[in-house]
Amino acid sequence: MKVLVFLALFGLAFASVKHYNGFQVFRALPKEEAHWKAIQDLENGGNFDFWKISGKHADIMASPTRIEVLRNFLEERSIPYERIVPDVEDMITKAAQEPKVSQGPRSTRYALTWDNYYGFDTIKEFCFELAASYPQMVTTTVEGQSHEGRDMILVKISNGGAAKPAVFVDGGIHAREWISPASVTYFMRELVENYAAHPELVNNVDWYFMPVINPDGYQFSHDSDRLWRKNRRPNEDGCRGTDMNRNFGFHWNEGGSSGYGCYDTYHGGAPFSEVESQVVRDVILANADQIQAYLTVHSYGQYWLTPWGWTSDYPEDYPELFALASDAVDALTAVEGTRYTIETSTNALYMATGGSDDWAKGGAGVKYSYTLELRDTGFYGFQLPARLIMPTAVETWEAIKVVGNFIGGMKK
Numbered sequence: 001m002k003v004l005v006f007l008a009l010f011g012l013a014f015a016s017v018k019h020y021n022g023f024q025v026f027r028a029l030p031k032e033e034a035h036w037k038a039i040q041d042l043e044n045g046g047n048f049d050f051w052k053i054s055g056k057h058a059d060i061m062a063s064p065t066r067i068e069v070l071r072n073f074l075e076e077r078s079i080p081y082e083r084i085v086p087d088v089e090d091m092i093t094k095a096a097q098e099p100k101v102s103q104g105p106r107s108t109r110y111a112l113t114w115d116n117y118y119g120f121d122t123i124k125e126f127c128f129e130l131a132a133s134y135p136q137m138v139t140t141t142v143e144g145q146s147h148e149g150r151d152m153i154l155v156k157i158s159n160g161g162a163a164k165p166a167v168f169v170d171g172g173i174h175a176r177e178w179i180s181p182a183s184v185t186y187f188m189r190e191l192v193e194n195y196a197a198h199p200e201l202v203n204n205v206d207w208y209f210m211p212v213i214n215p216d217g218y219q220f221s222h223d224s225d226r227l228w229r230k231n232r233r234p235n236e237d238g239c240r241g242t243d244m245n246r247n248f249g250f251h252w253n254e255g256g257s258s259g260y261g262c263y264d265t266y267h268g269g270a271p272f273s274e275v276e277s278q279v280v281r282d283v284i285l286a287n288a289d290q291i292q293a294y295l296t297v298h299s300y301g302q303y304w305l306t307p308w309g310w311t312s313d314y315p316e317d318y319p320e321l322f323a324l325a326s327d328a329v330d331a332l333t334a335v336e337g338t339r340y341t342i343e344t345s346t347n348a349l350y351m352a353t354g355g356s357d358d359w360a361k362g363g364a365g366v367k368y369s370y371t372l373e374l375r376d377t378g379f380y381g382f383q384l385p386a387r388l389i390m391p392t393a394v395e396t397w398e399a400i401k402v403v404g405n406f407i408g409g410m411k412k
């Protein structure tokens with residue numbers, strides 16, 4: 001009997017991991033307006049997971065039964081395409097099995113390193129350890145609970161005194177974009193544990209970090225479905241999850257999001273319907289007088305995006321946003337030549353409303369609001385190997401420093 005129960009539980013646990021055997025990813029390269037229109041229709045149809053759409057191409061994942069449907073669709077319309085991932089499961093397995101190279105910093109006080117990707121609890125431990133070891137500089141608080149009861153962690157890095165101009169950084173809004181929390185935690189570590197290398201960054205700026213703002217989705221992508229994107233709340237349509245980056249309350253549900261809860265870009269039942277986006281909103285609003293820059297860290301594509309995502313119009317202060325982005329990207333590229341595109345998100349990618357960046361600027365009045373899409377450009381995509389965490393975090397940190405120094409130099 002015990003054996004049977006064990007086998008049943010084992011079977012359940014095994015069955016609960018989503019596998020992607022035979023799934024393939026195709027890169028479509030539309031050449032004309034009609035091609036783009038067809039790609040848009042295909043996405044709205046909801047039968048394919050669009051890993052990425054940019055102004056140049058669309059990376060589309062097809063399940064084994066849909067591969068031929070996708071190829072026919074593209075061929076009938078003469079849309080050029082190439083296969084970029086021959087087997088998604090293979091790619092996920094290879095990324096997990098890759099030997100870990102020891103190259104980043106490590107500590108005896110916490111388990112987190114930057115040589116591997118870690119689950120939510122390891123990141124949480126790091127956040128609290130940082131505060132315990134550097135109480136004069138770091139305050140870690142729990143700002144609420146996610147739907148499944150995980151802590152929504154806020155780490156404030158400040159050397160006290162009067163409130164300074166502040167930078168707010170979040171990560172992990174999209175579960176599968178693992179390089180995001182990995183990089184954001186690296187920035188936190190650099191500010192604190194390497195304070196002496198750049199004291200002005202903490203002396204002149206207050207920093208707010210929320211490294212994993214979708215903790216349930218993030219953990220689910222570690223345990224059960226590597227390609228999960230949304231949060232995990234059961235929704236009105238019998239599926240789970242809202243795309244948190246379609247749920248913010250500025251021009252919410254005005255295009256580029258889905259009203260159907262089984263789709264990856266489901267915008268939720270109302271603006272800020274999700275407890276996780278509510279918490280982020282409330283933290284930003286509570287500190288809105290201070291916060292001059294909002295950085296939300298995603299992957300992939302190597303874009304430094306400015307608002308707006310709800311219109312193709314440029315914000316009136318775009319030249320200023322572009323100038324700072326350009327200095328930041330120059331510093332990033334100087335490290336080892338990684339190239340980024342700077343654009344508004346509608347013009348670089350697609351229109352998508354309800355994004356946190358648009359809300360931070362339009363709703364909370366944070367002038368310098370950016371979405372960063374970190375490495376790579378699609379060779380590994382979301383499965384960026386762990387050996388590339390350090391190179392990615394290190395180069396991006398150069399850009400973050402530029403933003404910090406700029407904000408720190410602002411008139412008070």
Ligand code: 0X9
Nearest residue numbers: 245298299309345352355358371
């Ligand atoms: O679509 C998104 O949410 C972001 N790209 S991702 O591949 N990481 O999902 C881009 C968001 C850009 N900002 C807005 N559209 N507001």
Ligand code: ZN
Nearest residue numbers: 174177298299
């Ligand atoms: Zn994302």
